[in-house]
Amino acid sequence: VQIEIINTGSELMLGSVLNTHQQWLCRELAKLGYVVTRQTAVADSGEMIEQTVREGLSRADLVITTGGLGPTSDDITRDRIAQLLDCALHEDSRVVQHIEEFFAHRHRAMPGSTRVQALVPESAIVLPNAHGTAPGLVMEVPGGRFRAGERPSLLIMLPGPPRELRPMFSNQVVPLLRAKLPAMEDFLCRTFLTTGLGESLVEERIAPSLRPLIEQGLELGYCARVGEVELRCVARGASAVQIISQAERTIRELLPDHIFGVEDETLESSVVHLLIRQGRTVSVAESCTGGFIAHRLTNVPGASAVFRGGFVTYSNEAKEEFLGVRREIIRDHGAVSAETARAMAEGARHRANADYAIAVTGIAGPSGGTEEKPVGTVFIALASNGKTRVIRSVNRYDRETFKFVTSQQALDMLRRVLLKDQA
Numbered sequence: 001v002q003i004e005i006i007n008t009g010s011e012l013m014l015g016s017v018l019n020t021h022q023q024w025l026c027r028e029l030a031k032l033g034y035v036v037t038r039q040t041a042v043a044d045s046g047e048m049i050e051q052t053v054r055e056g057l058s059r060a061d062l063v064i065t066t067g068g069l070g071p072t073s074d075d076i077t078r079d080r081i082a083q084l085l086d087c088a089l090h091e092d093s094r095v096v097q098h099i100e101e102f103f104a105h106r107h108r109a110m111p112g113s114t115r116v117q118a119l120v121p122e123s124a125i126v127l128p129n130a131h132g133t134a135p136g137l138v139m140e141v142p143g144g145r146f147r148a149g150e151r152p153s154l155l156i157m158l159p160g161p162p163r164e165l166r167p168m169f170s171n172q173v174v175p176l177l178r179a180k181l182p183a184m185e186d187f188l189c190r191t192f193l194t195t196g197l198g199e200s201l202v203e204e205r206i207a208p209s210l211r212p213l214i215e216q217g218l219e220l221g222y223c224a225r226v227g228e229v230e231l232r233c234v235a236r237g238a239s240a241v242q243i244i245s246q247a248e249r250t251i252r253e254l255l256p257d258h259i260f261g262v263e264d265e266t267l268e269s270s271v272v273h274l275l276i277r278q279g280r281t282v283s284v285a286e287s288c289t290g291g292f293i294a295h296r297l298t299n300v301p302g303a304s305a306v307f308r309g310g311f312v313t314y315s316n317e318a319k320e321e322f323l324g325v326r327r328e329i330i331r332d333h334g335a336v337s338a339e340t341a342r343a344m345a346e347g348a349r350h351r352a353n354a355d356y357a358i359a360v361t362g363i364a365g366p367s368g369g370t371e372e373k374p375v376g377t378v379f380i381a382l383a384s385n386g387k388t389r390v391i392r393s394v395n396r397y398d399r400e401t402f403k404f405v406t407s408q409q410a411l412d413m414l415r416r417v418l419l420k421d422q423a
């Protein structure tokens with residue numbers, strides 16, 4: 001199956017918006033067993049859009065366009081494609097009603113221009129937009145029109161905003177593709193998310209034991225990101241289910257506590273779910289991460305059941321005042337020290353009345369390091385009932401990456417303790 005993605009938008013050409021649709025759509029398609037053959041991004045120019053779509057349709061079974069379905073004068077995808085396909089546009093009354101309701105629910109007047117979004121090509125399947133006003137559109141282009149042969153091509157137009165495109169793709173396009181464009185063979189993909197080991201170590205641990213499965217067709221892929229490694233297992237054909245489940249058993253045996261999740265899970269969601277399951281609560285005391293750990297925890301729906309609250313104690317005084325860290329501890333050991341981290345965690349646990357508390361204190365840089373405590377040094381403490389653990393790490397990155405990696409280590413520390421406590 002040949003699949004091409006065409007992203008439209010002058011903002012992509014100007015560098016003011018990162019083309020995340022490219023990655024997201026490719027990833028979602030790959031999960032279903034479709035591999036994209038070509039990606040193109042073009043400005044909001046009628047000629048460019050028409051030319052690229054025409055070329056795409058001359059090669060591909062499926063062409064997906066993104067963007068340019070909105071109400072403004074630079075939104076020309078729908079018009080240009082209707083022209084290219086010689087298709088008249090007509091107003092779809094259900095879309096008109098949806099747009100009217102969309103504005104009514106938000107107590108906003110409906111601008112006249114938004115009505116153009118209800119214009120749809122005669123033969124198109126209309127994909128209602130649950131999170132916006134412009135519907136997605138699906139058209140079937142007969143074989144012989146742009147490409148040789150009998151086989152038709154599918155042309156799918158999706159709206160630009162990610163929060164509109166993503167649910168529309170997952171809920172409406174995926175079932176449509178399953179029906180209209182069956183993947184060539186059974187395809188199974190399972191992704192494991194690991195932390196605490198680099199990608200070569202992950203490979204060293206698992207690859208030898210997986211060799212027999214690899215000979216049977218198992219494909220392994222590694223994707224290293226800051227603070228985590230994604231391990232992808234793919235199998236095809238009739239024995240795909242059996243190969244993947246055997247691979248999963250082996251992988252879990254060999255990386256028992258490095259795997260924090262599968263597919264789209266995040267470390268913070270796995271931590272929150274463990275806390276919910278165990279009926280435990282957590283608090284955080286953050287210096288160098290500036291609230292980032294609290295941010296990540298509160299990104300998870302349901303966090304309110306387990307997250308008691310956090311302290312961003314950047315100055316020494318704040319550590320003393322909000323967490324009760326004794327002045328002598330900071331004086332004798334320094335604000336960046338195992339002792340201070342420990343006192344911060346214990347103070348946060350006590351003051352927030354939580355079962356667990358995480359504390360971090362470190363030197364994000366670029367300045368402020370010493371020989372004994374170089375830039376990147378961080379102490380992470382975890383206080384629980386009767387016991388406080390402290391680890392030391394050197395995370396030498398730019399400030400933002402430093403925060404992410406440090407939060408990753410802190411959340412992973414909590415995750416491991418929760419696993420141990422539940423056993």
Ligand code: ATP
Pocket residue numbers: 007008009011012017018019020021022066067068069070071072075134158159160161162
């Ligand atoms: P709207 O009704 O909002 O105008 P639209 O379908 O016309 O939607 P565009 O105008 O092309 O879509 O894009 C709307 C917004 O969606 C852009 O400002 C941008 O923030 C985001 N967006 C568009 N294309 C992409 C992309 N390829 N990757 C990430 N974000 C994108």
Ligand code: MG
Pocket residue numbers: 068069070071072074075160
């Ligand atoms: Mg627009």
